[in-house]
Amino acid sequence: MFIDTHAHLDFPELQSHLEAVLQNAALAKVTYINTIGIDAATNQNAVRIAEKYDNVYASVGWHPHDAARADSNLENHIRELAKHPKVVAIGEIGLDYFRDLSPRDIQRDIFARMLKLANELDLPVIIHCRDAYQDLFKILRENLTEKSRGGFHCFSGGIAELREVLEMGFLVSYTGNITYKNSILIPTVKATPIDKTMLETDCPFMTPHPHRGKRNEPAYVPLIASKLAEVKELTIDDIARVTSYNAYKLFGIGTSPERSITYQIRNSLYIALTSRCTNKCSFCRRYTEPFVKGHNIGMSRSEEPSAGEIMTAVGDPSTYEEIVFCGYGEPTLRLETMLEVSKRLKDSGVKRIRLNTNGQSDLIHRRDIVPDLVGLIDTVSISLNESTADKYQNIVNSNFGSEAFNALIEFAKRCVTSLPEVIFTVVSYPGVDLEGCRAIADRVGAKFRIREYNEVG
Incomplete structure (x- = not known):
């Protein structure tokens, strides 16, 4: 249309x-x-x-x-x-x-x-x-x-x-x-x-x-x-x-899009598991306008989809280059559902599954979840967003406070040793130390990508 x-x-x-x-x-x-x-x-x-x-x-x-x-x-x-x-x-x-x-x-x-x-x-x-x-x-x-x-x-x-x-x-x-x-x-x-x-x-x-x-x-x-x-x-x-x-x-011309569990951008299919997150990022539109590239992906906790509902919404996964767990919430808050869907997707022949995460899963679950991801998640994309713990907390306002940044780095290190691909991403928010973030990615052994501020998805 x-x-x-x-x-x-x-x-x-x-x-x-x-x-x-x-x-x-x-x-x-x-x-x-x-x-x-x-x-x-x-x-x-x-x-x-x-x-x-x-x-x-x-x-x-x-x-x-x-x-x-x-x-x-x-x-x-x-x-x-x-x-x-x-x-x-x-x-x-x-x-x-x-x-x-x-x-x-x-x-x-x-x-x-x-x-x-x-x-x-x-x-x-x-x-x-x-x-x-x-x-x-x-x-x-x-x-x-x-x-x-x-x-x-x-x-x-x-x-x-x-x-x-x-x-x-x-x-x-x-x-x-x-x-x-x-x-x-x-x-x-x-x-x-x-x-x-x-x-x-x-x-x-x-x-x-x-x-x-x-x-x-x-x-x-x-x-x-x-x-x-x-x-x-x-x-x-x-x-x-x-x-x-x-x-x-x-x-006011036309109609507002209905809420989506899955949403396609380019040739990738994204899965929105939740709108809950342990961060309240300064640049995030989760509370004000939970839309990505015209898709309405906002949801309450009671609207969070089951594994069966997700698989129905995915349909034939072979038509996509990759499947991505993303959305405005943190996917690892629903770890068991994410792992179940990943297994079912892999069993159906999906070659590439990506997880977009804030990297705080160790703090969320109080354990190392990286072994759970092996064989299911091919790429982990971690939102780094700043180069020091204080700067990071000022931007993301994590529920975990000063612990969040170091936990993110340690999570990334373990992902690098266990998973095929790890990417640090940084939003080009005004004042962010992009080169400092790039240096962290180099030290950890992760790839590095800048996401343009105000360009979501």
């Missing part, structure tokens, strides 16, 4: 054969479309189209190109249309210094007015920005509230601009121009956390390769998703799932 978060379905290129356009979208698995208004007439058109089609939603705003045509009734016009239940955002709004079709001072005034109105209506905003980031960020920051949220459509900024956008809690969406040969946007796309990314066509403009030069339409969203999957080293299914969930969170 894909969501086109930014289309102009009322433009003549699409409106004249809209039924066919929507049928094409459905065939391409583009399930929902957000059609965008840019002035009085197109705002009304957007609402009218959304009212007619169940899978179309509308956003109403005032484009910077048309800022000079706005009057004192602008807020009333938008406010009235925004009462419609299918209006999901205020947009598109923003600044455009590239074409300068309206005086810049008027653009800035209209943008600020629209931000204030969005705050009043508690709606997200859809922002257009070309060659105006400095002024736009200033106005946006002046109007930020705790409830402010939104997305930068057809994002064309660099990595510095991306950082500011993310710092303010906004998302970005990418369109067909990322598919063009030698696109200068690729480094920015690569740096964008997938959990902060949405898809759009901006149709009838920005047609993706190989249809560049022809009319764009929502059915081409999968072409953009394919390029994003290539850059992010994910599957198209991963991109569809995550970007659709992001659109759901921001606009």
Whole structure:
């Protein structure tokens, strides 16, 4: 399922054969479309189209190109249309210094007015920005509230601009121009956390390769998703799932994913045994948003699955490159279930099973569990996360206090001598001593991998 978060379905290129356009979208698995208004007439058109089609939603705003045509009734016009239940955002709004079709001072005034109105209506905003980031960020920051949220459509900024956008809690969406040969946007796309990314066509403009030069339409969203999957080293299914969930969170379009026991990312199948953990890591979203790449893996203790339920959820394990015990909780808290599932998987022919752990199993069970893992677990990935006991505790807040770090190191040493592969991972959280952690991995004899902060899964 894909969501086109930014289309102009009322433009003549699409409106004249809209039924066919929507049928094409459905065939391409583009399930929902957000059609965008840019002035009085197109705002009304957007609402009218959304009212007619169940899978179309509308956003109403005032484009910077048309800022000079706005009057004192602008807020009333938008406010009235925004009462419609299918209006999901205020947009598109923003600044455009590239074409300068309206005086810049008027653009800035209209943008600020629209931000204030969005705050009043508690709606997200859809922002257009070309060659105006400095002024736009200033106005946006002046109007930020705790409830402010939104997305930068057809994002064309660099990595510095991306950082500011993310710092303010906004998302970005990418369109067909990322598919063009030698696109200068690729480094920015690569740096964008997938959990902060949405898809759009901006149709009838920005047609993706190989249809560049022809009319764009929502059915081409999968072409953009394919390029994003290539850059992010994910599957198209991963991109569809995550970007659709992001659109759901921001606009309320679509549905929230149901809770999963197992979840696929790339060609690996992950098993969520529990949401309980002996750590309360500073960067962990376990309590606030227990989603990974669009999968809902949060659970209460009473919802923890049995070995039989897990095996049913796994289905045919031969279709995956590896099976991974992970989730937001610590898998070794459910050691017996994990071992039983591992044995059943090995008996069915699974070649590679990985355990992602905080390395505190010795303290959890008050014994050495490494012998239990031999022959069942092929790779142990241990979250190291800092280079000294004090620094480690400051970040992970382990229930075991100062004992946790040394126990983790000793666990890793025994794993290195008994298991085929051991990896220390470190989240690139601000201030973490990455090189100090790398040195520990070298001393222990483990491999070393850095996990990007804000990129889960």
